[in-house]
Amino acid sequence: MHLSAVDVTAVGKSYGGARVLDNIHAQFREGSFTSLLGPSGSGKTTLLRIIAGFVAPDTGRVRIGAQDVTTVPVHARNIGMVFQSYALFPHMTVADNIAFGLHRRGIRGAELQRRVADVLAMVKLGDFAQRLPKQLSGGQQQRVALARAIVINPTVLLLDEPLSALDRRLRQEMQVELRRIQRDSGLTTIFVTHDQEEALTLSDHVAILDRGRIVQEGAPIAIYERPTSRFAAAFLGDANFLSGRVVEGGLQVGTQTIRISGTVTPTVAVRPEKMTLLPEGASTDGFDNLLPATVRQVVYAGAATTYLLDGADGTPLRVFAQNREGTPAEPGSRVTLGWSAAHTIPVTD
Amino acid sequence: MKLLARGFILLVLIFLYLPIAVMALMAFNASPLYALPFQFSTEWFEALATDDVLLTAARNSALIAVATAVLATLLGTAAAVALHRARFPGRDTLRVLLLPPIAIPWLITGTAMLLFFFWTGIGRGLHAMLIGHVALAIPYVVLVVNTGLSGVRRDLEEAAKSLGSTPLHAFFAVTLPLLLPSVIAAALFAFAVSLDQFVISYFLATPGVVTLPVQIYAAIRKGFTPEINAISTILLGVSMIVILGFAWLSKAGGALERR
Numbered sequence: 001m002h003l004s005a006v007d008v009t010a011v012g013k014s015y016g017g018a019r020v021l022d023n024i025h026a027q028f029r030e031g032s033f034t035s036l037l038g039p040s041g042s043g044k045t046t047l048l049r050i051i052a053g054f055v056a057p058d059t060g061r062v063r064i065g066a067q068d069v070t071t072v073p074v075h076a077r078n079i080g081m082v083f084q085s086y087a088l089f090p091h092m093t094v095a096d097n098i099a100f101g102l103h104r105r106g107i108r109g110a111e112l113q114r115r116v117a118d119v120l121a122m123v124k125l126g127d128f129a130q131r132l133p134k135q136l137s138g139g140q141q142q143r144v145a146l147a148r149a150i151v152i153n154p155t156v157l158l159l160d161e162p163l164s165a166l167d168r169r170l171r172q173e174m175q176v177e178l179r180r181i182q183r184d185s186g187l188t189t190i191f192v193t194h195d196q197e198e199a200l201t202l203s204d205h206v207a208i209l210d211r212g213r214i215v216q217e218g219a220p221i222a223i224y225e226r227p228t229s230r231f232a233a234a235f236l237g238d239a240n241f242l243s244g245r246v247v248e249g250g251l252q253v254g255t256q257t258i259r260i261s262g263t264v265t266p267t268v269a270v271r272p273e274k275m276t277l278l279p280e281g282a283s284t285d286g287f288d289n290l291l292p293a294t295v296r297q298v299v300y301a302g303a304a305t306t307y308l309l310d311g312a313d314g315t316p317l318r319v320f321a322q323n324r325e326g327t328p329a330e331p332g333s334r335v336t337l338g339w340s341a342a343h344t345i346p347v348t349d
Numbered sequence: 350m351k352l353l354a355r356g357f358i359l360l361v362l363i364f365l366y367l368p369i370a371v372m373a374l375m376a377f378n379a380s381p382l383y384a385l386p387f388q389f390s391t392e393w394f395e396a397l398a399t400d401d402v403l404l405t406a407a408r409n410s411a412l413i414a415v416a417t418a419v420l421a422t423l424l425g426t427a428a429a430v431a432l433h434r435a436r437f438p439g440r441d442t443l444r445v446l447l448l449p450p451i452a453i454p455w456l457i458t459g460t461a462m463l464l465f466f467f468w469t470g471i472g473r474g475l476h477a478m479l480i481g482h483v484a485l486a487i488p489y490v491v492l493v494v495n496t497g498l499s500g501v502r503r504d505l506e507e508a509a510k511s512l513g514s515t516p517l518h519a520f521f522a523v524t525l526p527l528l529l530p531s532v533i534a535a536a537l538f539a540f541a542v543s544l545d546q547f548v549i550s551y552f553l554a555t556p557g558v559v560t561l562p563v564q565i566y567a568a569i570r571k572g573f574t575p576e577i578n579a580i581s582t583i584l585l586g587v588s589m590i591v592i593l594g595f596a597w598l599s600k601a602g603g604a605l606e607r608r
Contacts, residue, residue, distance in 0.1 A: 054507060074510040075519075087508035091526050100522075104513030152512065 005030045005188035006051060006156050011060030013046055020046050022212040024060070028156070028205075033182055033189045035199035038209030039235065045160060047209070048192045052158050053077050065155045075104075080154030080187070082162045086145040088133035094120070094144050095129040101152035119151040122181060139170045146178070150185055157182070159191040163198065175201055196236045200224065208232050224271075229348045233269040240270045240317045241347075242291075254312045258344060259288045265346040273320040274343035277307060278336040279329060287338030293317055295329050309335070369585065376578035383575070393579040403580055406564035409475060410544060413560060417482040417543035422536040424483070425490025426528075430520075432491070433498045447488045458485070459552035466553065477553040478560065482546055486539035493538060493599070497531025498524075534598035541591045544584070 006028035013021040021043045028034050036044040049055040051062055053074035061070045069077050080101075089097050098116050107115070120126050123143040133141055142162060149157060163171045163178075179202055182189050193199050199206050200220045207217035208231075216223055216232045227233035230241065243266055244253035251258040251268055260268055276287070284290055293309040305328050309317040319337065321328075329335055375383055379390035397403060432444050450458065462481050463473070471477055501524050509519035525532075547562040554563050561584060568577055 052511060054510075073515075074507075075513050075515050078513075079511055081508070081511040083504050083508060085502070085504060087502065087504040089505060089508070089523055100509070100514075101512030104518075148508075148512070158511075 005032075005065060006190065007061075007063040008047070008051065009061045009063070011047070011050060011057045011062065013043075013050065013055065013057050019212050021050070021057070024212075024214060026207060026214060026217070028188055028190055030188055031186045032205055033179070033191065033203045034205040034207060035191045035193055035203040036207050036209060037193055037196060037199040037236065039194060041211075042209040043212040044192045044194075044209045048158055048160055048190060051156070051190065052079055052081055078152070078155045080149030080152060080157045082142075082145045082149050082157075082159045084161045084164060086133075086141045086162075086165075088141055088144055088148075090133055093130050093132060094125065094136070097133065097144060098148045098151050101148065105152065115151055119147040122150075122184070123147045123177075138166055139174060142166065142174060143177070146181065150181070150187060154187065157185075157187040157189045159189065161192055161194070163193075164195070171198075178202065200236070206236075208235060210235070226345055227269060227347060230267060230269070233345065233347050238272050238318060238320075240272060240275070240315075241267055242270065242311075242315065243267045253291070256289070256291055258291075259341040260344045260346055261342050262346050265348065267347055267349055269345045269347045270339055270343055272306070272318045275317075275319045275337045275339045277319050277321055277329060278338050280334055280336075282336075284336060284338055288341040289339050289344060291317075291337045293335055293337050295331050295333050295335060298328055298331055300328065309337070372578055373582045373585065375575055376582040378575060381575060383573075393575040396576050397579050397583075400576065403561070403564055403568075403576075406559050406561045407580070409558065410561040413475065413479050413482055413550075414540045414543040416479055417486055418536045418540040420479075420483045421486035421490050421539040422532060425487045425535060425539070426494050426532055428487070429491045429494035429498060430524075433495055447491050450485070451488050455485075455546075455548035459549040462549060463552045473553050473555045474558050478550050481549045481553050482543040485546065485549065486542045489538050489542060490535040493535040494528065494531050496599075497528050497534075500531075501527045530598045534595045537591045537595040537598070541588055541595070544591070545588055 006026075008024055008026040008028075011021055011024040012019070024043075024047060026047075036047060038044045046055060050057050051064070053069065053072065057070070061068055063069065064077060064079070089100065092100070095116050098119060099112055102112050102115060116129070117126070120129055123146060125140060125143055125147070128136065128140065128144075133144065136144065142165075145162065159178075163174050166174060175198060191199075191202060203220060205217065206220050206223050207214050208223065209215065210231050216228050223232065224237055227236065227239070233239040233241075242251065242253050242258060244251045244258065246252075246264045246266060247257060249257060250260055251264055251266070258268060278284060278290075291311060293311050295307055296310050297308040299306040299308070300323075303323060305321050305323055307319045307321065307329065309319065311317055317337065374387070376393055377387075377389055377391065378384075379388040379392065428447075432440060459481075462477075462484075466472060466477050466480075471480065505523050505527070506514075506516075506519040509523045510516065514522060545562065546560075547566065550560045550563050551566065554560065559567070561580065565577055565580060565584075568574075
């Protein structure tokens with residue numbers, strides 16, 4: 001029994017001198033849902049295509065299941081892949097699209113019919129078997145692409161930004177659907193996305209890529225609550241960065257000493273929703289850290305308000321507040337921001 | 350303005366089609382001296398049916414045109430796929446080099462072929478004409494198929510491979526069916542190029558073995574007869590059907606690709 005379904009060891013790739021992937025090590029646990037999250041050019045798609053076999057790595061090994069597949073061609077890897085543009089065969093019906101991979105595996109007749117019908121039911125497209133792809137909506141095409149990829153019982157399911165072509169509402173529906181199907185099928189899934197919210201909602205495990213390296217990986221909550229680098233903190237969610245001088249017991253920022261849980265670094269990050277906006281004269285009890293600021297702009301959005309502020313030294317700050325009570329602070333008013341040491345995260349630059 | 354545009358296009362079409370229409374009309378005129386008034390008759394077509402020389406030439410033409418269509422399409426499609434998919438040094442140069450033969454005057458190409466075939470011992474005759482026509486048609490096939498290929502998305506073949514297709518199977522199961530309208534269109538075009546070819550055929554023909562255009566030219570030199578009109582009308586009809594088929598298929602191919 002293997003602990004990981006997919007193993008990437010020391011993989012590197014360059015295109016004409018440009019280093020796209022640099023010494024990547026990653027394990028993808030059996031049955032897990034992992035997101036490769038990063039901006040465009042971070043190498044996440046290249047990594048996925050190396051696992052799929054469309055791109056050969058310059059260095060390193062790729063293992064899928066028990067087999068080292070580094071030199072195995074795509075068609076012999078038993079992967080399921082969903083492409084960004086779905087890549088449905090336009091000259092085949094939905095049923096023929098789904099049967100394609102089964103056919104390649106020598107499955108015919110009644111079993112073929114049964115498995116196509118089963119997977120169509122799973123993606124709730126039972127009545128669409130005889131349609132052509134162009135007769136389906138974007139969301140339906142997406143589900144056909146997913147059905148076609150999972151019907152062959154792949155060792156690993158690879159998804160290349162499959163939701164990016166859908167509108168927001170449909171995308172959220174598909175996220176729920178995708179998660180359900182992945183749980184039901186128990187398939188080890190690797191999902192490439194540049195959408196941080198998608199990565200947080202869908203995955204058990206997130207790997208953040210930047211310039212060809214995995215800068216941090218872990219459970220979504222761990223990555224969000226404890227980013228280790230400035231890049232990870234800024235790319236996954238919003239963050240306020242405070243820089244200062246490392247002193248006894250914390251970080252000296254202006255005249256304030258910011259207290260930190262963990263090793264003090266010259267830069268710390270604080271999530272905007274962890275800070276509380278205290279009007280002049282309000283009690284500052286119960287906060288480990290306090291920082292004076294001036295409200296620059298108030299962005300009211302119904303349930304919540306975003307405050308854009310300037311710190312004493314002009315550092316731009318933002319605070320998210322739920323609109324539970326009272327009137328929001330006016331632009332130009334002087335306030336104090338309060339938060340706890342536990343929410344003060346040391347990060348590397 | 351709209352009326353003016355329509356009138357202008359009408360004028361252009363008249364300019365293009367009037368001589369052809371008159372020629373076709375005269376094929377159905379009873380008078381051997383093209384005399385008017387027009388009297389409908391099919392006697393010139395009937396005369397054709399017993400003209401062994403013209404019939405043999407027509408059979409040669411059809412044979413070469415079909416063979417050219419098949420060979421040029423096979424070779425040209427393979428070349429187009431290689432140029433489109435494979436990456437190898439000098440690919441762009443090769444692609445560009447396919448174009449000049451289209452613009453080289455047929456007289457020059459014909460002379461060059463005649464000299465070359467004579468020098469290499471290929472000689473003249475049906476086989477020489479076939480080689481010449483295939484060479485002439487290949488660039489057109491490559492152009493047409495290449496356009497078709499750029500409409501077939503590459504990720505379709507990748508999807509097929511991810512589902513277990515070897516590269517060869519992916520091509521035959523996915524790309525080729527989607528490319529088929531373009532391939533057939535290219536074959537029709539190659540057929541038309543061969544059927545209508547005169548200059549190269551004239552150079553490579555031997556006295557007994559000629560194609561229809563060459564025979565028509567030989568007959569005209571002896572004097573016009575409405576029989577020439579009749580055979581020309583048939584040739585014209587076939588060419589037009591083929592080219593209209595090409596146009597329709599190219600459009601159908603385009604519509605399929607856009608999906």
